[in-house]
Amino acid sequence: MVSKAQLPHPLPGAVGLSHLSAYDWEAADGMCGGSPHLHTVCTEAYVVTGGRGAVQTLTSDGYRQTDLQAGSVAWFTPGTVHRMVQRDALKVTVLMQNSGLPEAGDAIFTFPTEILADPERYAAAAALPGKEGPAVEAATRERRDLAIEGYLALREALEAGDNGPFLDFQRAAARLVRSRVPQWQELWQAGALATARRTGRQLAALAAGDPSHLAEAAVHTAEPTRHDGYGMCGRRQEYELSGTTLPYYGE
Template identity: 75%
Template sequence: MNTPDGPAAANTPKPALPHPLPGAIGLSHLSAYDWEAADGVCGGSPHLHLVCTEAYVVTGGRGAVQTLSPDGYRDIPLEPGSVAWFTPGTVHRMVQGGDLRITVLMQNSGLPEAGDAVFTFPPEVLAVPEWYASLATLPPGTGAEVEEAARRRRDLAVEGYLGLREALVAGDDGPYAEFQRAAARLVRGKVPRWRELWRAGALATAERTGAQLDALQAGEPAYLGEATAHETAPTRLGGFGMCGRRDEYNLPGTTLPYGGE
């Protein structure tokens, strides 16, 4: 979650997302980590999102995504062509089964970049925002130092996750519910910024469709004169994300570096 949530972020200009992808989604490509965790499973850092639904479109290899939610623990197989998605509040952990490669689609482009994710660190870490931030944030770059920090972060998230999963499987949803509450407390101060991004991105996109429907109904489709095409390419290859090595895109209108999966 290497996002600029400190003083620099407070001075970020108000967002303008004039040409978002369809539905104002975020996009990245991901190769799942093959690092073995304490439970013998290779994969990424378990976490949840507070307001964004996320989808995995599998393009290669095999693996799984483990989820924790009010309906219990699930282990969803991933193989080429399969799609899995999870709503806000669902803890998810990507598991590597062999060359797993996915395309990640994130709701509300701009919000994940602004920190809409909380790792399943142990409760004592979640209770101290400064401690949490120091362990959740990676140094810049893609070298060995960053990889080591990403592995430490993953291992700490797995430590907390295994406790949540054990309790949930045993029928005790108390620790899981408390984790959700702790996550909400951690991000509360970011909500005004998220609201700005939502208004400029997802909400503006939906409202634009409404205006277009009004124009069509009135027989005055002047907006079609603004038709155009856009293109982009990865701006960083192999960055360290939450679940794996990420190819990141600087999509039109996105003002913050991506810090999601």
């Protein structure tokens, strides 16, 4: 279990933060970018800080492409398949709900159905052999291409008016993460829920005329703990803000 003593003071709302430079690797459909995936419990936001690109999304209502440029903000709720597309030096600051949960495997790639049906095959296809080097880059590209294969099949079905394969993918994603939920509940209780409860206590204190919590005012800073890591969508500047040592599976 994650104790409060293990957690630094969280970012506002207990969100996670990273900076991304979207991949410029061309995929099978001629587009450049990252690995399509969804999050099972976390809303994600892109704050575009430079360049141009797009985010392609799939929901049960169909396919959509949203253009991105400096100043754009786009966010998507759990269950939305999203694919970051690179056009011209796209750079994005990513904000993730429930810091700690994405790092613990909240994201699921759009791999072909036969891989999604086998947890061991899925884990092997999603894993990388390390953090840096040519072998890691090659494995990241292979993982991206496998996710694109499944994604294009889902998009084709949706564009034909059939959302069945997409709903099947969401169900497969839920099955893959089910065993992790107890760990996620602990992380949520120690992070996002604890943050909301702290606000509740502060509001109650102010209503009672008690400003004593203001005496605990403090400034917190952080530097990237890893530069140019291989994420799902691009090279990442990562911040370890959740106080955990979980492997990173997120953007």
